[in-house]
Amino acid sequence: MASAAAAALRPSMSMGAAALGRLSSSTGTPLLRPLLPLTQTASLSTSVALLKRHTYPGARSNKDANKKRGQSALRRSGTRWRLSTTDEPLPQPVPRDQLPQIETDPDHGLWDFFPSRETVANTPEEDAKHGRSWSVEELRGKSWDDLHRLWWVCVKERNRIATGNWERKKSGLGFGDAEATERDHEVRATMRAIKHTLTERFYLWEDAVKVAETDPEVDLSGTGPPFTPKTYLEDVEEGAEGAEGAEGKAEEGQAAEAVQETTEQKAEEPAAADPATIPATSKAPTEAPRL
């Protein structure tokens, strides 16, 4: 290996044992010199290893650990390997203030962490400009998609408030903690209302399943039609529409309506539980919906 490397360095070595040093030019045959930096002016050390290698078991290690043996600064023997140098001029470093200014994409998603493009933290006055939170009564009529979207609006608003809080504190802007906390409370109240609504809806669905198990009109096996209304109920409904005064009939009609409602709920639930992780609108909003 070492001899091969040496041969690669000095092609004259392969010509003959006597040809040491730079004899390649005097031999007459034009040799293709390898593209090497012309640092090597003298031959490498050709001294043989004087130490005998001890091979018997238990012998001391006399391995030659000097990787630079044979190289001499005095004899200008150069290195045994090619150095990784290049002629390409190195680029000059540019001062930081002379670098081209980096423009932020106006549609960058991280803008959503700020109340506006110029301000990172809302002023207390701006923070105090908020309405009340959503109540459970208002949210009961909303679909799962609406509630889910509203939840994400709340999450982003809380992130915005947290970013503003951090900025106000670290940059020492001034007051505004109380207003931000108040705003955060309102957002949290909305989130609590959303969870309240969903929990209510879930309990309702559980009750509906229980009722449906005992209902002869509802088939929960999943094989046949889930709901087969009895014919007399339809008759009663027609009769009830005709004469509203009949109390017994009206009660039966209400019962039928109740059953229908529960089944409607049941029909709605699978659609509502359909997993839509993220609302499609939150994908690339230029201006996120503000609370």
Next chain:
Amino acid sequence: MVAPLAAAAAEAVAQQVPRRFGTKQIFLPNHIIAFIRPNPRQPPNLATFTVPLQFNKLDLRDYLYHAYNVEVTAVRSFINQPAPRQKFGNRGKWYRPRSKKMMIAELVKPFVWPEPPAEKDRDAFDHGIFKKMQDERDKQVQRQSKRGQIPRRTWGSQPEDRLALKEQAAAFLKDGGWANGLKTEEDDGEWAEVDQEEQI
């Protein structure tokens, strides 16, 4: 506007970003993530966030992509552990405040923060009073920490008339020329030693 070359480069990087996300769906996450102003010499492709302690790097990448449509090539994470402190400043039970997890995301599209408002533009935050209160609180902390020292009157701010008097006195001492319009005995004036003529 972003230079077309830069935009093309960003797009090329975006295409290389692996978009493999987890399969666990979280419908109503309750995490708060704050976007932190970068350090002065931080490059604009690094964005710092504070995240909940249970967050991992994949969570943040997923969160930023799905909630904010922000592409991220890599995430670095570290936890800042605060020093133990006492409940009421210098007394009370010792405890360690909760650690804070921070993550630095390497963005595909760089983001440069807006400059913070100058001190004179912070009137909306009542910056003047805020600064005064803060300074006063700092002074009080200093005083509390050096209880053996008795505060001197000259340490505090002096009233203006006192300062004016001091200035005037210094000027008299330097230039002289003080007179109150009365004559002494040497000037053949009315002033005389009282006890000289006194009969004992």
